Amino acid sequence: MKLTKEQLERFDRDGYLFFPNMFSAGEAETLNRAAADVYALDREEVWRESSGVPRTAFAAHTYNEAFRRLGAHPRLVDPVMQVLGGEIYMHQYKVNAKAAFDGEVWQWHQDYGTWARDDDMPEPRAMNISVFLDDVTAANGPLLFIPGSHKLGIVEAGHDLGTTSYPLWTLSQAKVKELAKRGGCVAPTGPAGSMLMFSSLLVHASPPNISPFGRTIVYLSLCHVDNHIRKFKRKEWIAHRDFTPIVPLADDCLDELVAASVAAG
Numbered sequence: 001m002k003l004t005k006e007q008l009e010r011f012d013r014d015g016y017l018f019f020p021n022m023f024s025a026g027e028a029e030t031l032n033r034a035a036a037d038v039y040a041l042d043r044e045e046v047w048r049e050s051s052g053v054p055r056t057a058f059a060a061h062t063y064n065e066a067f068r069r070l071g072a073h074p075r076l077v078d079p080v081m082q083v084l085g086g087e088i089y090m091h092q093y094k095v096n097a098k099a100a101f102d103g104e105v106w107q108w109h110q111d112y113g114t115w116a117r118d119d120d121m122p123e124p125r126a127m128n129i130s131v132f133l134d135d136v137t138a139a140n141g142p143l144l145f146i147p148g149s150h151k152l153g154i155v156e157a158g159h160d161l162g163t164t165s166y167p168l169w170t171l172s173q174a175k176v177k178e179l180a181k182r183g184g185c186v187a188p189t190g191p192a193g194s195m196l197m198f199s200s201l202l203v204h205a206s207p208p209n210i211s212p213f214g215r216t217i218v219y220l221s222l223c224h225v226d227n228h229i230r231k232f233k234r235k236e237w238i239a240h241r242d243f244t245p246i247v248p249l250a251d252d253c254l255d256e257l258v259a260a261s262v263a264a265g
C-alpha cells in the first residue's frame with residue numbers, strides 16, 4: 001500500500017491518518033482472540049490495572065503467532081517505511097486492552113517524549129501504527145489527539161509514576177489547554193479493523209472506559225534503523241534492542257489463522 005500525495009500532506013498537517021476498515025472483520029476477530037489468549041498468560045510483559053484486568057501486553061509479537069505476523073504486515077509496515085524513508089525496526093509493540101468498566105486513563109503525552117528521555121532515541125524518526133480489534137466509539141475510551149501538535153517538537157512534561165501502573169512523561173493541563181486552543185481535540189472512531197497511524201510527536205491521551213464494551217487496540221511503534229535507541233534503561237520487551245530491519249510479509253499473511261479461527265468456531 002502506497003500513501004498518496006494528498007495523504008502525505010494530511011499526515012504532515014495533522015500528524016495522523018485514519019483508515020477505516022483497513023483489516024477485515026475476520027482478521028480483527030482473529031487478532032482479538034489472540035489478544036484474549038495473551039491476556040490469559042501469566043507473563044511479566046502482561047500489565048494489569050489496579051483492578052486486575054489487563055492493561056497492556058508488551059512484545060506480543062515475540063510469543064504469539066498472530067501478533068508475530070501482524071508485526072510484519074505490509075499494510076502496517078509499508079506506509080511507515082514510506083514516511084520514514086527507509087528500513088525500520090520494532091521499537092515497541094503493545095496490545096492495549098482498555099477493558100470494559102475498568103480500563104484506566106492514558107494521560108496526555110507524546111510517545112517521543114518518553115523515547116527520547118528514557119531510551120535516548122536520537123530523533124523523532126519513529127511513529128505508531130495501530131489496528132482496532134474492537135469497534136472504537138465515543139463510549140469506550142477512544143484515543144484523543146490534538147491535531148498539529150506534532151509540529152512543536154518535544155513539549156515540556158513531568159514523569160508521572162503514580163496515576164496508573166505504567167510510568168509516563170505527561171503534559172500539564174495548562175499545556176494541553178494551550179495546545180488544544182490552536183489544534184482542537186479529535187477522537188478518531190470506527191469499526192474493528194480500522195487502522196490509525198500517528199506521529200511520535202503527536203500529543204494524545206485516552207479517557208477511562210466505564211462502558212460495558214472492551215476497546216482493544218494493537219500498536220506497533222516503528223523506528224528508522226539508523227535512529228535506534230542508545231540507552232538501555234527500560235526492559236528489553238518495552239524498548240527493544242533488536243534493530244533488525246522488518247521484512248514485510250505477504251498481504252494475506254493472516255488468512256490461514258483466520259481460517260483456523262473460523263474452523264475452531
Ligand code: SIN
Nearest residue numbers: 096106143205206217
Ligand atoms: C498510548 O498512548 O500509547 C496508548 C493509549 C491507548 O491505548 O489508549
Ligand code: MN
Nearest residue numbers: 109110111204
Ligand atoms: Mn502513546
